[in-house]
Amino acid sequence: MTTEDRLAALEAKMQEVEDRQAIFDCIKRNSRGNDRFDVDLVTSSYHADGIHELGQKEISxxxxxxxxxxxxxxxxxxxxxxxxMHMCEIDGDVAHAESYSLGIFLDQGGETGRILAGRYIDRLEKRDGEWRIALRRATVEIALEGKATLPNGAALPGSGYLRGNRDRTDPSYERPLAAGTGGRW
Incomplete structure (x- = not known):
């Protein structure tokens, strides 16, 4: 194998690694945007003509x-x-991904909660050098609900744990991250 062949093979492998990471980052960006109520982050994970299939609805x-x-x-x-768990098949500028997901939800009032387990089945496309979702089909395969208490039996409100926010005041946006800041339950 010539040096040029080895370099070409290395470049192809590196491109595949970069594409896989960009695809997984896109899928994670969508979830983070949902949890932080960051519409721009969620929107940035879809192409302008992308579709999210939710139950029997199709939402742009x-x-x-x-x-x-x-x-x-x-x-x-x-x-x-x-x-x-995340799997991805890349064929040029089109990828098909299957990502297992757990949605954990604290009901209003904080006394009960639920877990939904399913998968994101995505077709992603690389356009203008950027991977985004063209079609997302979400499954729900397990749904559980129950009391939302800590191991000591106490409810989350009043626990003193750091509380996340559903906007850009969430501690994950803080730069530089500092101790002692943020709201508490």
Whole structure:
């Protein structure tokens, strides 16, 4: 194998690694945007003509962030979307990804909560050098609900733990991150 062949193979492998990371970052950006009520972050994970299939509805990617904020804000005091196992097949500028997800939701009032487990089944496309979601189909395969208490039996409100915010005042946006700041439960 010539030096040129080895360099070409290395460049191709590096491009695949970069593409995989960009795809996973896009999927995680969507979840973070949902939890922080950051519409711009959610919207940035979809192409302008992207679609989010939610149940039997199809919502444009441009509208999904606002839709999710309204639904989550009406029903829950907090929500966390966790992306776990992730697989991705890349074919040129099109990728198909399957990402397992856990949505954890604290109901209004903080006494009960629920967990929804499912998958994001995505077709992503690389346009103008950027990977974004062209189509997302979300499954729900397990739904659990129960009391929302800490291991000591106490409720989260009043626990003193740092509380996340559903906007850019969330501690994750703080730069530089400093101790002793942020709201508490």
């Amino acid at each position: 990617g441009r509208e999904y962030g606002e839709h999710a904020n309204t639904a989550h804000g009406r029903l829950f005091d907090a929500n966390l979307h966790n992306v776990t």
